[in-house]
Amino acid sequence: MTTINVPTRDQVSPANQALFDTLKQGLGMVPNLYATLALSEHALGNYLAFQNAKSSLNGKAREVVNLVVSQVNNCQYCLSAHTVIGGMVGFKPEQILEIRRGGASFDAKLDALAKLVKNIATERGHADPARVQAFFDAGWTQENLVDTIVVIGDKTVTNYLHGTTKVPVDFPAAPALTN
The missing domain is CATH 1.20.1290.10 (AhpD-like)
Structure with missing residues (x-):
């Protein structure tokens, strides 16, 4: 079985490194699941935009x-x-x-x-x-x-x-x- 490793900041693209920095500043950490999204060039940024979009729900x-x-x-x-x-x-x-x-x-x-x-x-x-x-x-x-x-x-x-x-x-x- 292939193991999916959680990437470190140094293992992701520069755009994702910037997102890691923002996450670490705001949360004090980069949660493993967010880091895993950074295995894709675009998934982490797309997901964070989706998750943080305006909503009528509090x-x-x-x-x-x-x-x-x-x-x-x-x-x-x-x-x-x-x-x-x-x-x-x-x-x-x-x-x-x-x-x-x-x-x-x-x-x-x-x-x-x-x-x-x-x-x-x-x-x-x-x-x-x-x-x-x-x-x-x-x-x-x-x-x-x-x-x-x-x-x-x-x-x-x-x-x-x-x-x-x-x-x-x-x-x-x-x-x-x-x-």
């Missing part, structure tokens, strides 16, 4: 999407990273676990989002119309729906990249879900 809503999709796709890297980020945006550890299960009983609007995202992710984009209606009934808009699907796509990219490359997780391990 940070908490984006983390709900990230956590639910990463759980559906069983991506240990993204679950670990977004458990940390979820805490940074204000979710408590027990709330993060609930979100990963596809709900958020502590907030009706986020609950509708989590349930819809889980449905979209498990059904590979073929959402149950009742879930979509419940999302709208909770106060979300059509713009929010489109932006939710964009964030699902964003997270699916990194979930699939880790699922395929199995690069080392460089965040504290996300706790296992128990039912």
Whole structure:
């Protein structure tokens, strides 16, 4: 089996080296999954532009999407990273676990989002119309729906990249879900 090695700054293109420098300045590190994207001349820059694009979803809503999709796709890297980020945006550890299960009983609007995202992710984009209606009934808009699907796509990219490359997780391990 071919091992995918996480490249160092010296092993990537000058354009990607500049992105590494920006990431290190902002995050204090270059996460392994981002570094792996730099194996491509264009993937890291394209992904960062996609991930950091303007959205009608706030940070908490984006983390709900990230956590639910990463759980559906069983991506240990993204679950670990977004458990940390979820805490940074204000979710408590027990709330993060609930979100990963596809709900958020502590907030009706986020609950509708989590349930819809889980449905979209498990059904590979073929959402149950009742879930979509419940999302709208909770106060979300059509713009929010489109932006939710964009964030699902964003997270699916990194979930699939880790699922395929199995690069080392460089965040504290996300706790296992128990039912």
